[in-house]
Amino acid sequence: MAEARLKPEHLLLKRFLRNKTAVVGLIIIVALIVIAIIGPWLSPFSYDAVDRQAYLQPPSLQHPMGTTQSGRDMWALTLHGLRKSLVIGLVVALLSTSIAAIVGAFAAYYGGWLERFSLWIIDLLLVIPSFLLIALIAGNSSGGASSWLLLVLLLTLFGWMLSARVVRSLTQSVKQNEYIAAARYMGLSGPKIIVRHILPNIASLLIIDATLNVSGAILAETSLAYFGFGVQPPDTSLGTLLGDGARQLSSFPWLFAGPATIIVLLILSVNAVGDGLRDAFDPGSKASGKG
Amino acid sequence: MHLIPALKPRVKDKLRIMATTLLDVQNLNVRYANEAGSLHAVRGVSFSLHAGEALALVGESGSGKSATAMAIMGLQPDSASIEGSIRLHGEQLVGADDDALSLLRGKSIAMVFQDPLSAMTPVYTVGEQLIESIQVHENGSLSDAKNRAVELLDLVGIPEPHQRINAYPHEFSGGMRQRVLIAMAMANNPDVIIADEPTTALDVTIQAQILDVLQIACEQTNAALLLITHDLGVVARIADRAMVMYAGKIVEQGSVNTVFYDSCMPYTMGLLGSLPHAGNAGTNKLSAIEGNPPSLLTPPTGCAFSTRCPLVDSTCLQQEPSLIKITEPDHWSACAHHQIIRRDSLTHADLFQPKPATESTAAKALPLNPSGSKNEKVLEMLAVKKHYPLFKGSVFRRRVGTVYAVDGIDLTIYQGETLGLVGESGCGKSTTTLSILDLEPPTHGTIELFGNDVSTLDSKQKRLALRRKLQIVFQDPTSSLDPRMSVFDLVAEPLGIFDYNPEAISARVNELLMLVGLDDSYLARFAQQLSGGQSQRVCIARALALEPQLLILDEPVSALDVSIRAGIVNLLQELKLSLGLSYLFVAHDLALVRHIADRVAVMYLGRIVETGSVEAVYENPAHPYTQCLLSAMPIADPEVERNRVRQIPLGELPSPASPPKGCHFHTRCPKKSRLSADQQQLCVEVSPDLNPAMPIQKMQEQDMPVYDNHSGSEASYQNTKESTSAHTSACHYNYLV
Incomplete structure (x- = not known):
């Protein structure tokens, strides 16, 4: 009878593949990541190179997406912006999900003052108007090539709390399982129990959470950049490009159209994959059953 | 304790209607679609339930007993497909839509669930839920329904029903809640009460009380009881007839005495023999049935029990034995060797001989624990x-x-x-x-x-x-x-x-x-x-x-x-x-x-x-x-x-x-x-x-x-x-x- 049962991974894959939107989303994300990585070789121009023959030119053979006011190639800029946005999104998602996992799991496992203190911090960070604070700090920083790192840290700092609360409540329910008690009575220490038994069992949430955090971080960076508080020039991101392009949308639409299409595609795909993962992990969801 | 007035004449008629068939299930098949394929949970089950009788459906988890009950109630999940015929008073239930079934559920067929903790809505009082179940099917006034609810609570043995009717489910213990659920099942004098493991979640002393209440409920409403359980003790206590299910099929059926004393299906015999009782308390070993039930994803070609049966031979593997009438009036069994079992009057001790307590694998694998004096x-x-x-309190916690x-x-x-x-x-x-x-x-x-x-x-x-x-x-x-x-x-x-x-x-x-x-x-x-x-x-x-x-x-x-x-x-x-x-x-x-x-x-x-x-x-x-x-x-x-x-x-x-x-x-x-x-x-x-x-x-x-x-x-x-x-x-x- 055991042979007839599917391994958990196969089951996940089967359920995930059944969700066509998610599969398309995954393909788009992979394509975008590949394009971002090989970007510098896809364009004859560097993103910060200036073509003195072409200021604010519409798309042409030489510049497939046109040029900016300062004569930079839009195609090269979009590729670079995509790369930066992806890096920001991935790093922020990874960091904030990790923080959320650690804080949430430890708070729930140990309980007592640690839990109360963690919840206090979480609540405090939740009531602070994070957008304003990030805008102030990022806006007043000296700028330069590493300014995006500061942005990543700030986005992480204000991005982990809700996930941590979810991790905490999930840990509380996983903790009820007798295998946790069994591990304790085997002599396993608390941190090891968390790493070995609790986190793997809430991994599904963590993966979904990280996926959705990617799009959250990209959007947050975009809106900051739109108001001029994001990645500082000459470096650029999709948000910065959008912000610049939006100001001249009616007269020079190519400045806006490229980055906007890419970011919409990216966010939609990430969310589709996140939803697909959630359905695949959750056996009670609609995706399971008939098939 | 007073009786519900409307019931009195029906109780008198009990003997007269004993022979009428209330519920008739023919060739019922239930399949669940899941990831690994189609699970054939119930495979051609046929039985009938007569007025006033208590029929027990016995089986282990996965044997299809709950799937059968859910199919009768029309409460199966969406992924289930049902074939066959279920007739209540001659009316076909398979394929009836949910609205039509809702008219029957509670009115003609009532159900008592296993877990009394989750079978009531926590935000309404016990009385409100009981009154609701009365008023769904009857257009009486609220005060009538309330009086009836108090009567019902009294009948199932809730002390001070006038006060307790205003209590919320969390104020009741598990046993009390199960009583209330039985009262709800009785509310509309159903013809059939289906009880799905009604006492499994309860303690043994409470179980004894609840089984009494269930019997009272059936007597008062003259309902037939379909009791689904894995506990053979409960079957012996309450049932008139018993059906044993294994791997989605009924493998033995008959009066309780026949099934317990004259079984000719090795599975039933093995189940009965594997229970610890006063008789085998001294011996060291219980006679265990080896192995596990088969998966119903791929239906077995031969007898489903053949992998665990001590009597297995080639005839068992060729085709699945069907339910054959063994003796009058009503003993059916599905075993190719029922004649041998009856001829030699085999008992479970003959079939499932406990292996002698050898120092087998265990002793070879490990040396005895060194420390060993008995008085330590x-x-x-x-x-x-x-x-x-x-x-x-959360801020100022006080003891x-x-x-x-x-x-x-x-x-x-x-x-x-x-x-x-x-x-x-x-x-x-x-x-x-x-x-x-x-x-x-x-x-x-x-x-x-x-x-x-x-x-x-x-x-x-x-x-x-x-x-x-x-x-x-x-x-x-x-x-x-x-x-x-x-x-x-x-x-x-x-x-x-x-x-x-x-x-x-x-x-x-x-x-x-x-x-x-x-x-x-x-x-x-x-x-x-x-x-x-x-x-x-x-x-x-x-x-x-x-x-x-x-x-x-x-x-x-x-x-x-x-x-x-x-x-x-x-x-x-x-x-x-x-x-x-x-x-x-x-x-x-x-x-x-x-x-x-x-x-x-x-x-x-x-x-x-x-x-x-x-x-x-x-x-x-x-x-x-x-x-x-x-x-x-x-x-x-x-x-x-x-x-x-x-x-x-x-x-x-x-x-x-x-x-x-x-x-x-x-x-x-x-x-x-x-x-x-x-x-x-x-x-x-x-x-x-x-x-x-x-x-x-x-x-x-x-x-x-x-x-x-x-x-x-x-x-x-x-x-x-x-x-x-x-x-x-x-x-x-x-x-x-």
């Missing part, structure tokens, strides 16, 4: 109390009370001995085991493990060294195995903590799996790929990994199917002999404790009320609570069940936060009512100590140690403590019969 105490608990404070979870108990376990700890849920059994395992000093008293007082454990190393001698096997094997780990990782985990090297771990894991009867093909499997019995074997292997001396078994088989239980119990017995283990066996199943334990301690509201050798306690129970427990215990023998005189404790277990003063049991004691007022006064005021359960003369005759009789003094306490094997009982009137 592995555990000694003296006057242990474990109290939990009750707090209220509002105390839960007296464990309130002064003494327990001793010697090397190589099994102590059974018995009691209802909420009596403090689990707190006792946890306070041993925590290795923390209790609120009061001392716990000594292997001669070390746990309050002297000051370093991590000392604690860890003690930890490995003490392991636990939990009740629910699936929840005690991490679903993300393979069997190898699971069993190896404790070894990793104590720094074994990789080769030693690998060798030891193989050895352990062999010890618990699994081969190394299981190493790479995950918990979901194991059956319940296999999971519990892995749990046992894991617990044995560090060569413990004391194993705490917390209801180790109660989550398993009947046919699997015997195998695990045999394994535990075998391991105890070959490894010299000591067990603390916590259970609510008294028959099982009798089978496996050497001594038994009965616990009630945090105290031990009776303790002694298994023979003494079971043969001559002295404490009224023990007597109640034993009398409530269902026995899988219809004749015995029908002729038993029951002594059932009154009401429900009081809260351990406010235990009654004096003797904790006096609020429920059936003996108390037979005492004089002065004698009763003593019960209410003074808490009894454990005293010899037999008169002194009789003890002297039997050459037993004699103690100072109940004075509550320190001297008698000390004496009792010294000889733990004596039969003692905490009742002021031990000698009064």
Whole structure:
């Protein structure tokens, strides 16, 4: 009878593949990541190179997406912006999900003052108007090539709390399982129990959470950049490009159209994959059953 | 108790309509679509239910019994597809839409579910829910419905129904809620009541009460009862006819007496034989049915039971035997060898001979534990109390009370001995085991493990060294195995903590799996790929990994199917002999404790009320609570069940936060009512100590140690403590019969 049962991974894959939107989303994300990585070789121009023959030119053979006011190639800029946005999104998602996992799991496992203190911090960070604070700090920083790192840290700092609360409540329910008690009575220490038994069992949430955090971080960076508080020039991101392009949308639409299409595609795909993962992990969801 | 007026004439007609068929199920097939394919859960089930009868549908989990019930109610999940015919009063239910079925549900067919905790909406009062179920089908006034609800609550034995009707479900205990659910099922005088494992979630004393209520309900409404259960004792107690289901098919059907006494299907015989009972208490082994039920994803070609059947031959494998009428009037069985069984009048003992208790694999795999004198105490608990404070408020937490979870108990376990700890849920059994395992000093008293007082454990190393001698096997094997780990990782985990090297771990894991009867093909499997019995074997292997001396078994088989239980119990017995283990066996199943334990301690509201050798306690129970427990215990023998005189404790277990003063049991004691007022006064005021359960003369005759009789003094306490094997009982009137 055991042979007839599917391994958990196969089951996940089967359920995930059944969700066509998610599969398309995954393909788009992979394509975008590949394009971002090989970007510098896809364009004859560097993103910060200036073509003195072409200021604010519409798309042409030489510049497939046109040029900016300062004569930079839009195609090269979009590729670079995509790369930066992806890096920001991935790093922020990874960091904030990790923080959320650690804080949430430890708070729930140990309980007592640690839990109360963690919840206090979480609540405090939740009531602070994070957008304003990030805008102030990022806006007043000296700028330069590493300014995006500061942005990543700030986005992480204000991005982990809700996930941590979810991790905490999930840990509380996983903790009820007798295998946790069994591990304790085997002599396993608390941190090891968390790493070995609790986190793997809430991994599904963590993966979904990280996926959705990617799009959250990209959007947050975009809106900051739109108001001029994001990645500082000459470096650029999709948000910065959008912000610049939006100001001249009616007269020079190519400045806006490229980055906007890419970011919409990216966010939609990430969310589709996140939803697909959630359905695949959750056996009670609609995706399971008939098939 | 007054009857519902409308019912009276119908009761009189009971005999007349006995023969009419209410519910007729023909060739019912239920399939569930899931990831792995189509699961054929019910495969061609046909039966009919007559007015006024109680029909039991018996089977293990996955046998399709609940799927059958859900199909009748029309409550199957969307992924199920149903074929065949279900007729109620000749009206076809298969294919009827939900609105049409809603008119029948509650009105003609009512259902009592297994879990009373989740079968009521928490935000409405019990009365509102009961009135709702009345008014759904009747257009009476609210006050009529309310009067009816009070009547119904009275009928199912809820005290003070006028007040209790305004209570919310959380204010009721599990047993009370199940009574309310039965009242709801009765509300519209249904023709058929389907009870799906109605007492499985309840304690044995409450189970006895609920079965009585269920019988009253059926008599009052003259409804036919379809009882779905895995408990053969319950079947023997309540049913007129029984059907045994295996792998989605009915394999035997007949009157209860025929099925229990003249079965000719090896599966039924094996089930009955695998139960521990007074008859096989002395022998070491239960006759277990080997193996597991087949998966219904790929329907078997031959007899579904052939892989586990001792009578199997080539005819069994060719085609699945169909249900054949064996004897008149109504005994059907699906076995190719029914003639042989009947001709030679084979019994389960002929078919499932328990293997002799050889020192088989177990003894070869491991040397005996070195430490071994019989008189060495592995555990000694003296006057242990474990109290939990009750707090209220979130900002300014204030103490509002105390839960007296464990309130002064003494327990001793010697090397190589099994102590059974018995009691209802909420009596403090689990707190006792946890306070041993925590290795923390209790609120009061001392716990000594292997001669070390746990309050002297000051370093991590000392604690860890003690930890490995003490392991636990939990009740629910699936929840005690991490679903993300393979069997190898699971069993190896404790070894990793104590720094074994990789080769030693690998060798030891193989050895352990062999010890618990699994081969190394299981190493790479995950918990979901194991059956319940296999999971519990892995749990046992894991617990044995560090060569413990004391194993705490917390209801180790109660989550398993009947046919699997015997195998695990045999394994535990075998391991105890070959490894010299000591067990603390916590259970609510008294028959099982009798089978496996050497001594038994009965616990009630945090105290031990009776303790002694298994023979003494079971043969001559002295404490009224023990007597109640034993009398409530269902026995899988219809004749015995029908002729038993029951002594059932009154009401429900009081809260351990406010235990009654004096003797904790006096609020429920059936003996108390037979005492004089002065004698009763003593019960209410003074808490009894454990005293010899037999008169002194009789003890002297039997050459037993004699103690100072109940004075509550320190001297008698000390004496009792010294000889733990004596039969003692905490009742002021031990000698009064």
